[in-house]
Amino acid sequence: MKTLEQCVVVVAPVGRDAALTSEILAQSGIRARIAPDLIDVARRLGDGTGALLFTEEALLPAHTPVLLASIRAQPAWSDIPIIVMIGNGKADRAPGQSMRQLFGPHGNITLLERPVQFETLLAALHSALRARRRQYDMRDYLAERQQQEEQLRETQKLESIGVLAGGVAHDFNNLLTGILGNASLLLENALPGSFEYQALSEVVKGSERAAELTQNLLAYAGKGRFIIRPLDLSQMVQEIARLVQNLIPKTAELRIEAAAGLPPVEGDSGQLQQIVMNLIINAAEALEERRGGWVHVSTGLFESKAGNEDYLGKPVPPEPYICLTVRDNGTGMDAATRKRVFDPFFTTKFQGRGLGLAAVLGIVRGHRGYLQVESQPGAGTTFRVLLPPGRPPAREAPVSAAATPEAGGKAILVVDDEPSVRSVVQRALSAKGYRVVLAENGQMALDLFNTAPADIGLVLLDLTMPVMGGEETYAHIKRASPELPVILSSGFSGASLAERFAGKGFSGFLQKPFSAAQLVDKIAQCLAPLVR
């Protein structure tokens, strides 16, 4: 509608007044539109009109109130200039007075007494259009400021949740490591089918659900990202589709269209999986068991064009992206819901947690990507994730899944300030025949290490500890013994950690909480290349 912003709308019902006026205006380079009456003007006032030009005859008693209502309903920035040509050349009337009464305090009115000099009319119109342009500037300024405020609110929300998540998740994950680790150990020894087995299975399931929640919370806060490497999004989507197949209602169809030969995205595989999972699960839930429901997941290249916007109306820079699209023909969303879906704890589900999409948002931001949503009630929903392409992947060394490799008779040094973590790790590793040495902070670990460096075959190192933290300890150990495998572990893995440790050759990362099996697997993986 921008082209209409400098257009003058003319209403002059008598004779050739309208045609003549618009002809004259056109000769002076002013665009004009002739409207049949004030009702038409009122209806189209919001379309972007530069100024209104009426003859007095246009102000019919039945029409004027409708126009006045429209004028009163203008947005705050708008005060559309109105020029009325009054009188008909006979000096025995003073209609200006009644005209002012007619419009009252509303309306930005200029009265011109007929006969109107051509120059006078032009001057009045130019000044009206100039004033209007300033109003448009104000409108644009207000819109821009509103958008900035919205973005600021969004950032502040992210930050406050980030602080909350950081504080809670670290401790919470430590506690969960104790619960999940011990329960999974007991479960390994329980008789399948027994009461103990069933009860312990519930404990394990519950703590895994709790771990998922903290993981979503951390992801929203942008604190969950750890190992960044080039990934094949198509391959990932195909793998996940197999995993989630049984979460989709039987009546629904899950279709995957994964583009071949896509450039890789640079990201954390766990986190990108989390995006795909969360979007597919939401889509499946939106189907509500209806017949003929489907979820389409596709990957591809996406060329962003100028004017392309993200879910907040922020421009998406015109560049190529790797695109993940998850589309469903489920319930869809109204505008109010669509506006809030990424808010943490926003849910419309009875048992919802409202963290799924908040996590997606945090992860996408962390990967410098963009999010788009299209949805209408009853018409399904499309979520699109745009990620910047990364460098082509380096060949990954295949990890041989050997059965529990020995530490060559050497001990595993476990460094963690949380007693419950130390004890469960010791129990799990001892059960597999490993010898374990414990330290409750970095300083103690170094003392132990320095007395018999040749006796240590692997180090499991917590990152956040008092006295001497994981990072410093790591540096000391690597200096003394560069080849010694070190597994880093944390209940709170920040993006900054990824940068700090990038290229420093640690052997693996273990996100707390972990089960006994995950711990043993990770250790076996790190020892495997050594025993070959």
Ligand SMILES: Nc1ncnc2c1ncn2[C@@H]1O[C@H](COP(=O)(O)OP(=O)(O)O)[C@@H](O)[C@H]1O
């Ligand atoms: N595909 C979808 N179709 C319709 N509504 C959706 C879809 N995905 C998300 N939503 C809406 O967004 C809300 C938030 O989603 P999410 O953050 O995953 O939390 P939860 O799934 O726990 O409710 C949902 O409760 C739902 O109202």
Ligand SMILES: [Mg+2]
């Ligand atoms: Mg969800």
